[in-house]
Amino acid sequence: MHPPATPPTLASGHPDVLVIGGGIIGLATAWRAAARGMTVTVADPSPGGGAARVAAGMLAAVTELHYGEQTLLGLNLASAHRYPRFVAELEEAAGAHTGYRRCGTLAVALDADDRAHLRELHALQVRSGLDSQWLTGRECRRLEPMLAPGVRGGLRVDGDHQIDPRRLASALLTACERAGVAFLPNRAERLTVHGGRATGAVLDDGTAVAAGQTVLAAGSHSGRLAGVPDEVLPPVRPVKGQVLRLRLPDVPAGSPAFLSRTVRAVVRGNPLYLVPRESGELVVGATSEELGWDTTVTAGGVYELLRDAHELVPGITELPLVESCAGLRPTSPDNAPLLGPTELPGLQLATGHFRNGVLLTPVTGEVMAEALATGSLPEEARPFTPLRFTRTTAGPERAPLLEEQPV
Numbered sequence: 001m002h003p004p005a006t007p008p009t010l011a012s013g014h015p016d017v018l019v020i021g022g023g024i025i026g027l028a029t030a031w032r033a034a035a036r037g038m039t040v041t042v043a044d045p046s047p048g049g050g051a052a053r054v055a056a057g058m059l060a061a062v063t064e065l066h067y068g069e070q071t072l073l074g075l076n077l078a079s080a081h082r083y084p085r086f087v088a089e090l091e092e093a094a095g096a097h098t099g100y101r102r103c104g105t106l107a108v109a110l111d112a113d114d115r116a117h118l119r120e121l122h123a124l125q126v127r128s129g130l131d132s133q134w135l136t137g138r139e140c141r142r143l144e145p146m147l148a149p150g151v152r153g154g155l156r157v158d159g160d161h162q163i164d165p166r167r168l169a170s171a172l173l174t175a176c177e178r179a180g181v182a183f184l185p186n187r188a189e190r191l192t193v194h195g196g197r198a199t200g201a202v203l204d205d206g207t208a209v210a211a212g213q214t215v216l217a218a219g220s221h222s223g224r225l226a227g228v229p230d231e232v233l234p235p236v237r238p239v240k241g242q243v244l245r246l247r248l249p250d251v252p253a254g255s256p257a258f259l260s261r262t263v264r265a266v267v268r269g270n271p272l273y274l275v276p277r278e279s280g281e282l283v284v285g286a287t288s289e290e291l292g293w294d295t296t297v298t299a300g301g302v303y304e305l306l307r308d309a310h311e312l313v314p315g316i317t318e319l320p321l322v323e324s325c326a327g328l329r330p331t332s333p334d335n336a337p338l339l340g341p342t343e344l345p346g347l348q349l350a351t352g353h354f355r356n357g358v359l360l361t362p363v364t365g366e367v368m369a370e371a372l373a374t375g376s377l378p379e380e381a382r383p384f385t386p387l388r389f390t391r392t393t394a395g396p397e398r399a400p401l402l403e404e405q406p407v
């Protein structure tokens with residue numbers, strides 16, 4: 001016989017909102033909800049961690065455009081547009097820098113196949129009304145002299161910027177604390193449901209937190225919280241990304257930087273990016289692996305990143321390699337996030353941001369605060385309702401976001 005289960009200890013207080021998960025999405029939601037006068041508690045053993053600790057922080061609405069994702073493009077652009085004001089407000093609230101850098105991006109092709117692929121992307125960008133300029137290989141190297149001589153052409157996208165996700169997370173944490181958000185240093189183990197309504201969660205130390213509304217913002221883990229009814233459990237899965245951090249050489253004032261903007265390419269079918277920060281860090285990413293919960297940094301992953309990065313920018317082999325790490329992108333079946341109310345009253349979702357978590361942080365915080373305050377999502381976020389995946393006997397209530405496919 002099992003010993004009788006210890007009944008949960010009731011946490012003091014009854015916040016308006018309990019946020020499960022203190023990554024950048026949970027923190028932005030908490031910060032914005034607190035700014036609207038709600039009392040907010042965040043449950044997370046290491047707030048400010050999660051996928052953002054690994055992410056490169058590209059704000060790449062235009063260069064990461066994919067066929068079939070035009071609706072997501074709208075949300076990505078809405079968030080990119082909010083970034084300058086969001087950063088200004090956050091830096092003021094936290095008294096800290098976020099490493100936001102308006103440097104633009106250059107996406108280049110190394111061979112004829114890549115060039116054809118980039119031409120198609122350019123056509124899609126132009127059809128979508130985006131600002132993207134085709135450059136010859138020579139023009140690319142004029143912009144970024146460290147590029148390999150074999151570069152065949154590229155796209156100059158001056159509107160795709162970057163931020164340092166670790167600094168962003170740390171600033172959000174401080175801003176939350178200053179706004180009165182409470183933190184519980186524990187993992188949520190189970191959602192509590194009473195009378196057909198989510199009422200909070202039991203944490204892994206046995207504490208029960210009762211809350212008016214609960215937001216599930218636990219990244220890849222959002223799909224496996226006990227107690228969430230099957231039909232509203234978000235269909236998110238982890239997609240592993242391995243990333244390297246190198247140190248850029250100091251350059252005397254007035255001399256050209258090693259790289260002055262984000263440089264991307266698709267090398268042998270693998271997306272690759274190099275993100276130079278003002279802090280002197282160069283982020284090289286990323287693998288994309290469907291390996292469940294595995295976060296091992298592998299020799300093969302590091303080898304492939306360095307091999308491809310060397311093909312793109314041969315000089316990187318001279319740089320100190322200071323870190324390798326792996327994280328999990330929370331991925332939904334249509335690659336778009338799940339935002340706002342679920343079929344279960346009292347439970348909202350902010351998860352499934354896949355490759356765009358950092359980019360979508362400002363808009364997510366704002367639309368979630370609106371949904372928590374009013375019970376419904378603002379117009380721009382409605383396509384991202386979790387109801388598009390709700391399983392009923394008649395099938396999903398709404399179709400996932402599948403759109404134009406390449407011809």
Ligand code: GLY
Pocket residue numbers: 056058241285286329354355356
């Ligand atoms: N957005 C870049 C990545 O997910 O690798």
